[in-house]
Amino acid sequence: MPPTEIPTSLPPMKDLTTENLTENVHLVNSQCTDPRLRYLLERIVTHLHTFCLETRLSTEEWNTGIQFLTQIGQISDDLRHEMILLSDTLGVSSLVDAINHPRQPPATEGTVLGPFHTHDAEDMDHGAVLHSDPDATRLLVLCTIKDSAGNPVSDVKVDVWEGDSKGFYDVQNPGRTGPDGRGVLRSDANGEFFFQAIVPVPYPIPMDGPVGRMLEALGRHPNRPGHVHFMLDKEGFDLLITALYPRGDPYETSDPVFGVKESLVVDLSTVEDEEVATKYGVKVGTKLLTYDFVLLSDQEARELRKKNAIKAMQKQGRKVVFHNDLPIPAESS
Amino acid sequence: MPPTEIPTSLPPMKDLTTENLTENVHLVNSQCTDPRLRYLLERIVTHLHTFCLETRLSTEEWNTGIQFLTQIGQISDDLRHEMILLSDTLGVSSLVDAINHPRQPPATEGTVLGPFHTHDAEDMDHGAVLHSDPDATRLLVLCTIKDSAGNPVSDVKVDVWEGDSKGFYDVQNPGRTGPDGRGVLRSDANGEFFFQAIVPVPYPIPMDGPVGRMLEALGRHPNRPGHVHFMLDKEGFDLLITALYPRGDPYETSDPVFGVKESLVVDLSTVEDEEVATKYGVKVGTKLLTYDFVLLSDQEARELRKKNAIKAMQKQGRKVVFHNDLPIPAESS
CATH class of the missing domain: 2.60.130.10 (Aromatic compound dioxygenase)
Structure with missing residues (x-):
C-alpha cells in the first residue's frame, strides 16, 4: 500500500556515487535519536563500506557472504549457537x-x-x-x-x-x-x-x-x-x-x-x-x-573500562562523553 | 572425540591481549591457501575487531547483534531474502x-x-x-x-x-x-x-x-x-x-x-x-x-574496475596483483 507518512526534516540525499554513498547512509541514519545506537551504526556502516571498497568485493562474493550468514541463522536454535561460533x-x-x-x-x-x-x-x-x-x-x-x-x-x-x-x-x-x-x-x-x-x-x-x-x-x-x-x-x-x-x-x-x-x-x-x-x-x-x-572489584573494572574507552576514542581523534557508561563521540551527544 | 591431526607448521600464537588479538587471528587465518579468501578474511577480521575496539562494544550489545543476525537467517527462505534487505x-x-x-x-x-x-x-x-x-x-x-x-x-x-x-x-x-x-x-x-x-x-x-x-x-x-x-x-x-x-x-x-x-x-x-x-x-x-x-562494453567495464581497484589498494598503501580479475595485496600472492 502506498505510504502516507512523508519525511520533512531529513536533509536531501541524492546522486549516490561510490564516493558519497557512505555519507548518504550516515545522513539517513542520523535521524536515530539514541546517540549510542547512532554511533554504533555510523561505525558499522563505515566498516562495511570500507571493506567492500578495499576488497572491490565481487557480486559473487557478496552473494556467497549473504548465503553464508543466512545459513548460520537457519542452522541455529535454542541449543545450537552457530553465530556465536562464528x-x-x-x-x-x-x-x-x-x-x-x-x-x-x-x-x-x-x-x-x-x-x-x-x-x-x-x-x-x-x-x-x-x-x-x-x-x-x-x-x-x-x-x-x-x-x-x-x-x-x-x-x-x-x-x-x-x-x-x-x-x-x-x-x-x-x-x-x-x-x-x-x-x-x-x-x-x-x-x-x-x-x-x-x-x-x-x-x-x-x-x-x-x-x-x-x-x-x-x-x-x-x-x-x-x-x-x-x-x-x-x-x-x-x-x-x-x-x-x-x-x-x-x-x-x-x-x-x-x-x-x-x-x-x-x-x-x-x-x-x-x-x-x-x-x-x-x-x-x-x-x-x-x-x-x-x-x-566492580569499581576497579569500571574505571579501567572508562580509561580504555577514552584512549580508544582519542585514537579516532574524537572527544568522548559517556551514555549509560558506554562511550559516544562528544559531537553527537 | 579427541582429534588426531596435529598442526605442525603454524607459528605459535599465545598470550592474547586486546592489543595482539587481531594479529593472532590473522596468523591463524594465514594458513589459507587461497590468496583472495585470505585477503577478504584479513579485512573482515580487521574491521570487526576495530569496530569492537572503537565502540567498546558491550556484552549486551554483542548479544543483541548475534540475535539480530540469527533472526535474519531464520526469517529467510526461498522467497524472503532478509539478509539482502539488510x-x-x-x-x-x-x-x-x-x-x-x-x-x-x-x-x-x-x-x-x-x-x-x-x-x-x-x-x-x-x-x-x-x-x-x-x-x-x-x-x-x-x-x-x-x-x-x-x-x-x-x-x-x-x-x-x-x-x-x-x-x-x-x-x-x-x-x-x-x-x-x-x-x-x-x-x-x-x-x-x-x-x-x-x-x-x-x-x-x-x-x-x-x-x-x-x-x-x-x-x-x-x-x-x-x-x-x-x-x-x-x-x-x-x-x-x-x-x-x-x-x-x-x-x-x-x-x-x-x-x-x-x-x-x-x-x-x-x-x-x-x-x-x-x-x-x-x-x-x-x-x-x-x-x-x-x-x-565488457572491455571498458573491466578496465574501469581494474583502474578503481589499483586506486583502492594504493589508498591502503598496498601494491596490488590480480587473482581471477580481483585484487589482492602483492605481498600475499
Missing part, C-alpha cells in the same frame, strides 16, 4: 570479553564463556567429584580467591564445568538426564575451594555447519586445547569468566576460538604427600592443579 | 553494484536489483501492455540503447518489471498464477524499444522482520520512491541493472535502499501529438517516459 572463531567473542572485563595485574585474566555453560549445575561440597566418567584421569583442583589487595574473598559462587575423557560435554549427550561434569561451590573463609575434576582433553568445535566449512576453507583445525571452565561471581566484584589450560596440549598455541592466554596455562603436578592426600580426600599420585585467582 | 538498507548492495559495474560518462548508471526480479517474464512485442492493473495511470516508455561511441545497439535483451498502482509486485500476490507487470523485449535495429507501463508509485519495503525493527529503531521510513526496473543484457556489453524514477516522488531523496541517482530521475511528459500517439499505439494525453540508455 564470533568465537573470528576472535570477536574473546575481544568483546577483554573489552568488557578488562584486567590489570595482579587480576586473573578472563576468557571466552563458550557454548557449554548451563544453569542447572548443582551445589556441591568442597572435595566433591565433578565427573562420573570412569575412563578419566582424576585431577584434584585446589584454588584460592583473593582481591587485588591480596585479601581472601570468601563466599564467591564458583561455577565449574568441563568435558569428559572423550572431549564431550554432558549437553552433547542426547540421553542427558541431568548435569554431569559441572557443579557450583562457594569459597570458604580463607578464600579457598577444592574439588575433584578430570584431566581435560582437547575436543573439536562443531564442524558440520557453515562455520565448519569456513574453517576448512581457511585450512584451520577445529581443536580446542583441553581446559576446565570457571565462573567466579560475587557482589561487588567484576564477574570473572575464565578457564585453565594444562600446559603441553598440542593445540595450546592454535586454539580455534582464541581463548588461551599464557597466564591461564597451568603446569599440573602430582599429590605426593600422604597428609595432603588425606586432607583433600584423594590418593597419593593423583594429578594436581593449583591456582590462585585474583578478582577485580 | 545489505540494501545499509547501502551495501548499492555500493557492491557500483564497484562491480562501474560507469563513466556517457554510460548509464546502474542501481540495486531489488528482491522482485523473476525469471518467468514472457517475451513481448514493442508496444505491448506490461500491466493488467485497471486502476493504473498508463505510461508510454520509449527508449534507445547506444554504446559509448553513440552507435545504436540492437538485439539487447531488455527485462522490465514494476509494481502495480497499489505498490505491489505480482510476486507479492499470494494468488499469483503467472507474470504480471513484467516482460522481456529486444531492441530493434535502431537500438529502440517501447512498451506501455504504468506510472509507478512508492511502496514500503517489508517491515515485519528484524530489518523493519532496525529501521524503526533508527527512525527511518521504509518507502521506496516509485520506479520502473530495467535489465539490459547483450553479449560483449557489461550487464546494466538499473531503474528510472519519475521526478517529484516524496521519497526521492530518502530511498531506504539507496537506489536513486540523479541521472536516473526522469521528468515525465505527455504524448501531445496525434501522429506519435498513432505510431506507438496510445491515446493523446498518455503519460510519456523517454530515456536514452548507454551501455559500456
Whole structure:
C-alpha cells in the first residue's frame, strides 16, 4: 500500500556515487535519536563500506557472504549457537570479553564463556567429584580467591564445568538426564575451594555447519586445547569468566576460538604427600592443579573500562562523553 | 572425540591481549591457501575487531547483534531474502553494484536489483501492455540503447518489471498464477524499444522482520520512491541493472535502499501529438517516459574496475596483483 507518512526534516540525499554513498547512509541514519545506537551504526556502516571498497568485493562474493550468514541463522536454535561460533572463531567473542572485563595485574585474566555453560549445575561440597566418567584421569583442583589487595574473598559462587575423557560435554549427550561434569561451590573463609575434576582433553568445535566449512576453507583445525571452565561471581566484584589450560596440549598455541592466554596455562603436578592426600580426600599420585585467582572489584573494572574507552576514542581523534557508561563521540551527544 | 591431526607448521600464537588479538587471528587465518579468501578474511577480521575496539562494544550489545543476525537467517527462505534487505538498507548492495559495474560518462548508471526480479517474464512485442492493473495511470516508455561511441545497439535483451498502482509486485500476490507487470523485449535495429507501463508509485519495503525493527529503531521510513526496473543484457556489453524514477516522488531523496541517482530521475511528459500517439499505439494525453540508455562494453567495464581497484589498494598503501580479475595485496600472492 502506498505510504502516507512523508519525511520533512531529513536533509536531501541524492546522486549516490561510490564516493558519497557512505555519507548518504550516515545522513539517513542520523535521524536515530539514541546517540549510542547512532554511533554504533555510523561505525558499522563505515566498516562495511570500507571493506567492500578495499576488497572491490565481487557480486559473487557478496552473494556467497549473504548465503553464508543466512545459513548460520537457519542452522541455529535454542541449543545450537552457530553465530556465536562464528564470533568465537573470528576472535570477536574473546575481544568483546577483554573489552568488557578488562584486567590489570595482579587480576586473573578472563576468557571466552563458550557454548557449554548451563544453569542447572548443582551445589556441591568442597572435595566433591565433578565427573562420573570412569575412563578419566582424576585431577584434584585446589584454588584460592583473593582481591587485588591480596585479601581472601570468601563466599564467591564458583561455577565449574568441563568435558569428559572423550572431549564431550554432558549437553552433547542426547540421553542427558541431568548435569554431569559441572557443579557450583562457594569459597570458604580463607578464600579457598577444592574439588575433584578430570584431566581435560582437547575436543573439536562443531564442524558440520557453515562455520565448519569456513574453517576448512581457511585450512584451520577445529581443536580446542583441553581446559576446565570457571565462573567466579560475587557482589561487588567484576564477574570473572575464565578457564585453565594444562600446559603441553598440542593445540595450546592454535586454539580455534582464541581463548588461551599464557597466564591461564597451568603446569599440573602430582599429590605426593600422604597428609595432603588425606586432607583433600584423594590418593597419593593423583594429578594436581593449583591456582590462585585474583578478582577485580566492580569499581576497579569500571574505571579501567572508562580509561580504555577514552584512549580508544582519542585514537579516532574524537572527544568522548559517556551514555549509560558506554562511550559516544562528544559531537553527537 | 579427541582429534588426531596435529598442526605442525603454524607459528605459535599465545598470550592474547586486546592489543595482539587481531594479529593472532590473522596468523591463524594465514594458513589459507587461497590468496583472495585470505585477503577478504584479513579485512573482515580487521574491521570487526576495530569496530569492537572503537565502540567498546558491550556484552549486551554483542548479544543483541548475534540475535539480530540469527533472526535474519531464520526469517529467510526461498522467497524472503532478509539478509539482502539488510545489505540494501545499509547501502551495501548499492555500493557492491557500483564497484562491480562501474560507469563513466556517457554510460548509464546502474542501481540495486531489488528482491522482485523473476525469471518467468514472457517475451513481448514493442508496444505491448506490461500491466493488467485497471486502476493504473498508463505510461508510454520509449527508449534507445547506444554504446559509448553513440552507435545504436540492437538485439539487447531488455527485462522490465514494476509494481502495480497499489505498490505491489505480482510476486507479492499470494494468488499469483503467472507474470504480471513484467516482460522481456529486444531492441530493434535502431537500438529502440517501447512498451506501455504504468506510472509507478512508492511502496514500503517489508517491515515485519528484524530489518523493519532496525529501521524503526533508527527512525527511518521504509518507502521506496516509485520506479520502473530495467535489465539490459547483450553479449560483449557489461550487464546494466538499473531503474528510472519519475521526478517529484516524496521519497526521492530518502530511498531506504539507496537506489536513486540523479541521472536516473526522469521528468515525465505527455504524448501531445496525434501522429506519435498513432505510431506507438496510445491515446493523446498518455503519460510519456523517454530515456536514452548507454551501455559500456565488457572491455571498458573491466578496465574501469581494474583502474578503481589499483586506486583502492594504493589508498591502503598496498601494491596490488590480480587473482581471477580481483585484487589482492602483492605481498600475499
